[in-house]
Amino acid sequence: xxxxxxxxxxxxxxxxxxxxxxxxxxxxxxxxxxxxxxxxxxxxxxxxxxxxxxxxxxxxxxxxxxxxxxxxxxxxxxxxxxxxxxxxxxxxxxxxxxxxxxxxxxxxxxxxxxxxxxxxxxxxxxxxxxxxxxxxxxxxxxxxxxxxxxxxxxxxxxxxxxxxxxxxxxxxxxxxxxxxxxxxxxxxxxxxxxxxxxxxxxxxxxxxxxxxxxxxxxxxxxxxxxxxxxxxxxxxxxxxxxxxxxxxxxxxxxxxxxxxxxxxxxxxxxxxxxxxxxxxxxxxxxxxxxxxxxxxxxxxxxxxxxxxxxxxxxxxxxxxxxxxxxxxxxxxxxxxxxxxxxxxxxxxxxxxxxxxxxxxxxxxxxxxxxxxxxxxxxxxxxxxxxxxxxxxxxxxxxxxxxxxxxxxxxxxxxxxxxxxxxxxxxxxx
Numbered sequence: 001x002x003x004x005x006x007x008x009x010x011x012x013x014x015x016x017x018x019x020x021x022x023x024x025x026x027x028x029x030x031x032x033x034x035x036x037x038x039x040x041x042x043x044x045x046x047x048x049x050x051x052x053x054x055x056x057x058x059x060x061x062x063x064x065x066x067x068x069x070x071x072x073x074x075x076x077x078x079x080x081x082x083x084x085x086x087x088x089x090x091x092x093x094x095x096x097x098x099x100x101x102x103x104x105x106x107x108x109x110x111x112x113x114x115x116x117x118x119x120x121x122x123x124x125x126x127x128x129x130x131x132x133x134x135x136x137x138x139x140x141x142x143x144x145x146x147x148x149x150x151x152x153x154x155x156x157x158x159x160x161x162x163x164x165x166x167x168x169x170x171x172x173x174x175x176x177x178x179x180x181x182x183x184x185x186x187x188x189x190x191x192x193x194x195x196x197x198x199x200x201x202x203x204x205x206x207x208x209x210x211x212x213x214x215x216x217x218x219x220x221x222x223x224x225x226x227x228x229x230x231x232x233x234x235x236x237x238x239x240x241x242x243x244x245x246x247x248x249x250x251x252x253x254x255x256x257x258x259x260x261x262x263x264x265x266x267x268x269x270x271x272x273x274x275x276x277x278x279x280x281x282x283x284x285x286x287x288x289x290x291x292x293x294x295x296x297x298x299x300x301x302x303x304x305x306x307x308x309x310x311x312x313x314x315x316x317x318x319x320x321x322x323x324x325x326x327x328x329x330x331x332x333x334x335x336x337x338x339x340x341x342x343x344x345x346x347x348x349x350x351x352x353x354x355x356x357x358x359x360x361x362x363x364x365x366x367x368x369x370x371x372x373x374x375x376x377x378x379x380x381x382x383x384x385x386x387x388x389x390x391x392x393x394x395x396x397x398x399x400x401x402x403x404x405x406x407x408x409x410x411x412x413x414x415x416x417x418x419x420x421x422x423x424x425x426x427x428x429x
Contacts, residue, residue, distance in 0.1 A: 001221035011232035015351040016375040029236035043077040048123035051085035051108035081121035088353035091130035127286035144169035151281035160275040173229040188249035302358040309361035312413035319405040337393040345386035352379035
């Protein structure tokens, strides 16, 4: 029996990221982490890097990191997976924009990695998944998608691969082991031992439930696999030197271990049998708990019914989508003013879909930053203003109600930011 470990690393920064913060993360994490991969012949990591981060690295003189990454891809130590360029929560945005965000990211992947990139795996930002999204990913010719373990409705698939009814391969990360790594709760040696003990226990449990008299002789043990996935910034930025103490150490240990083999998630399709039963996963994210699912809140950190910031944010987004839909229908290439404002609106809108403003709007979970929230809201308002101006130059008055709604909820959202911050200040005092 062989045990396969297929790790995935996700790296991303929002378009509003402070340049000095980006430089610090690049120095503490991206460069050291990629160098660890470069220094280990057995490195095999599936990597999600959003197009916006690639552009930021190029724009701010950190292109040497991209050169290291391109070499890793050509040496087949890294496989780049597909995603959405600006890291939106895909199930929460219009279908048209899902396609648009994915295609924007594909353009950058082709530009950076050329023939070394192809549609294989897909990483939905924050692992936020839905049935509609699975259908879109399959229509775009991806072979597999990665999700949180909480999305799996069936027995845990450690010796088989589930597929959706449309044929898309469904991979689920091991949430427990992934979170142990993410929060520095496990050493490299313990991680290797945990994998072995976990699958040894699975075999014992299976044998215990079988009638030994009817058990076939020389029963072949099935190969097994597990997938871990976490933010790349964990290594070196959030936890200092963790790329050495965990990643490098684990890779070193694997060179001395014949039982566990590290490989790309894509390689599992050729090595692990597909389950006969097809399934639809639960709508969820990698921050969704079973309690959230019980309360029918699949994306709690981005759209929670009891979070007023989220409520006002999505009210603004709903009206903005309608405003842009009006402008999208118009084709007025001869009208320079319309075209200029429309293109400007789309440019801000694409960036505004990033997940960070709503993520930073969770004070009860310890994620609260009025300024980082408002950085994202500013993008929404710039998109709205330019969309409304485009319609004005086109002589279309139908958008005024939507623009008024955006202005109204913008005011309520500002008051909510102030009110929540004041409550926190009182608690501190």
